[in-house]
Amino acid sequence: MLKKIFFLSIITFCFACKSVDKISKYNASITTDKHAVADLKKDVDFTHTLLKDGHPGLYWYISKQKLDYKFDSLKNSIVEPLTSAEFYKKLTPVVAAIKCGHTSVKFPAIQYKKEELKDLSKKTFPINQFTYSINNDKLYVLESKSENKSIRPGTEIVAIEGINTQSILNDFYKLISSDGYNTTHNSRSLERNFAQYFKIYYQIKDSVNFQFRTVKDSIGETYITTLKKSKADTSKNQIKSKQARYPKYVGQYKDGKAQMDFRFLDEKRNYGYLKIQSFSIVGADYSRFYKQVFDSIAKVGTDHLVIDLRGNGGGSLEHSRNLFSYLTDKDFVYLQKSLTNGQYDYRKYGNKWQRFMYFINGHDDRDYVRQDKNGNLYSFMKGIYPLSANPKNFKGKLYVLIDGYTFSAASLLSANLKGINRATFIGEETGGGFNQCVAGNLPVVKLKNSKLAIRFGLYKMSPNAKSDVVGRGIFPDVEITSSLNDKITGCDREIDWILNNGNG
Template sequence: MRKIILYVFTLLFFSQCSSVKKHNRHLTELIPIAQLKSDVDFTYKKLQKLHPNLYWYISKPVLDSKFDSLKSTITQPIAPLAFYKKLSPVVAAVRQGHTYVYPASPQMTKKETKALIKKGTGPFSQFDFDYFDNKLYVVNNKSYNKSIKPGAEVIAVNDVKPMDLIREYNNYYSSDGYNSTLKTSKSGKRFSSYFTAEKGIKDSLIYTLKYNDSIQQITIRRYKEDSIKKKEQKTKKIVTATDRVKSRELRRKKRVNGYNADSKNYNRNLHFLEKDSSVAIMKIRSFSKGNFRPFYKESFREIDNYKSNTLILDLRDNGGGRLSEIVDLYSYLSDSTFVFLDKSEVVSKSSLMRAAYFNGGSLGLKILKAIYAPIIYSYLLLTVHKASDGKNYYATHTRPHRVKDLAFKGKIYVLINGGSFSASSLISANLKSSKRVTFIGEETGGAFNGTVSGFMPVLELPHSELKIRIGLMAMVPSNKTEIIGRGIFPDKEITPTLEDKLKGNDPELNWILNNSKASIDLLSKEK
């Protein structure tokens, strides 16, 4: 038995190595013209077959013309990355942020990945970058070279000008609709991935930096902290009952709040600013990681116990997540019984079954899916119906929901920016209908009137082996606006500056605190 297990393990290991080598070799190969055009047709056919609202922001004749024009520009064999740069702008023209083409990029085996991690932190990961006024800045220096000051402008990296790369790659993806705040919010954080797509992973980089009119070139190498510590006498730590209780509490907090080991922070947080706890702040980084139901139940019980009259919901840079979570959160914020979504348009039952359910996974998982397929298909038969308009709709969260007993009744402020996308825009759209809610910050990156997301299979193009992700459900909030293709606009627009970032200022939060304090003082005087 041991020999059999060893044989299977060896087979899988060499199979993975062979697959990775084949993929990486393909990245440098020129793809014949006929195969490239075939992949263009494949992409458009999949979009038409799976995307329920393909012509939301672009007409069919215009999109037809774009795909035809694309094929006419393919006059010679090209490599996958060059093909990505031709294909992705056409897909981005659909203006649906969840639907995009992935750039061609090298892969590594598990062994190579482990070896790279062992070598230490890469030269990009030693800094945090951000984008202000069409320039890239270092906003946090985590490198071994402490001479680099936060606020230094990045003029070039290995002679590559950041703005050239950012402007180019901004053509390869889209927000939902016509807003520009998503790209402004994401450009600085995505620069390193753009560079890596072009140049690969590097162990050292030459940064050209500008600070106070002084320009310098600094080489940053992959860095590993010295893990060798002085040997100390090993002593057994006595674990007390209190230690065990604290350990259990910490493990539970990580499960409920959603702990992110990479950034070393929690996905959900609640704290109170005022001494009398009149102002509660709930920061939600995404609607994904963690067991959300106990968090919201316990948080709103605490808010109720403290009799807080102001709640600040911070959704800045919240890229979305689970629909079930935002509906649960909304049930603590709504004024009355509510319907969260209209019925979600889908192309067909089979688009959900074939493209989403059976897409991806290992051989074992596919076998398991096949076993449960009759149950899933029966569920889709009950939930997907053709309406009088001839379209198919998937009913999810379309029934009336009751508000929770602990629902908050006071004043609500919502912090938003261009990084507020997908699910965070859906809940913001519904909150916009309440007179108790005031929005502060920037226009959201997600559209007010909904998005095409839900199930989002990733499909591989046959010849170029590029991958495309396609949203399958048009999810529309019950509250809508007449302004087509734009996000949720703030009631008070505030855009942080580079100086705010460097000094740790939070102008949006400060405005709310000053405003809410003035309101409280005014009420007390009236009494």
């Protein structure tokens, strides 16, 4: 323990002493500096070797021959020095070709001094003043914080900085990793992350030129400038005080919305509605929330329960698994064995901090790997052996709402429910695969020269259920896709279908 405290104190001191010059030098290295051809090719080789060593599903959806060819072609295409952003545009599509939604290239964040961060917190840059919707391969404004009141929800964005949005969307789609041959995840992911991709491609600007299609079908052009946030913003408190929910605990609020929500959809309280935005809400007490939810359901005798997993990108296996225990009345196995290559070694691939923590703790991920009688390497995770159903499990009619952003642990929950024919699924195909994904432990490994980073999973995560359709997600029993007008007006056609067809 003394050794840990001593070294942690040294690390803290070193970070505190980081000079302004080093910050400026680092920022230049990821924005304006061009990296030598030989250095970039080393990063390509390192990425390829890293994935071959650590990724247990590298060739599920692409052959070794084709992937090797893509990496070789990438190296041959680098004939002049490139910035980190230029290299990102070349490397990311190759990594995305693996078709693993948990495997991606991360762009490094610019570092700021304390005063700069304080100033940035008061600004909303132009590209962040809108939330976006993609419908029929066109880009629309879904919500606007802009001071330009003529830009209303539903306005089509035709071009940004003189580049037509079709071209922008096509470029950005190449950057997105999806599970297998899924058809819904890319657009949902791009809607959420459009601003982030735009910043990588075009960097942050205080003024951005937008072209919009007006209601009269003509093209309007305007500059959106950086917006200064008002000092007084009590919207969260106002929304919080107006909402009366069962149970009282809702985890936390984001943008005025409860991230864990339970309420009744009808006056008779015959339809319960459970919304979980994520299984990885920091600091949230999921066990407490689940207990209050199912205590409320039992108390009033609710017959129908809607679980809304739309937009749930996953998170903790534990929180997903524990929710499942409330939805079955039998002992259950949640996972097949989490197979792994067993080759990932922090001493070889980890950054300085990870190698330091290996020195402190004396182990890395390989130390948890076991071998079964058939020679397969796997890591023990709770759920690969039978678990008991929660005594307060719900026995009524169950509906699950899914969409293209239902991913990872949320897809795992959906697949297990589908496997026991427990629920009626409504919406669109999940973004996460039915049969498997690569997750569990997700190291992020920095590339030495370009400063980009590779994120990927170390374990094959498979539900205790299987689909005969390879490389796809969980399909809905009732397919409903919200229109742009539905999103703008708040019309929830999935909920409407349940209330009209639930026989409650």
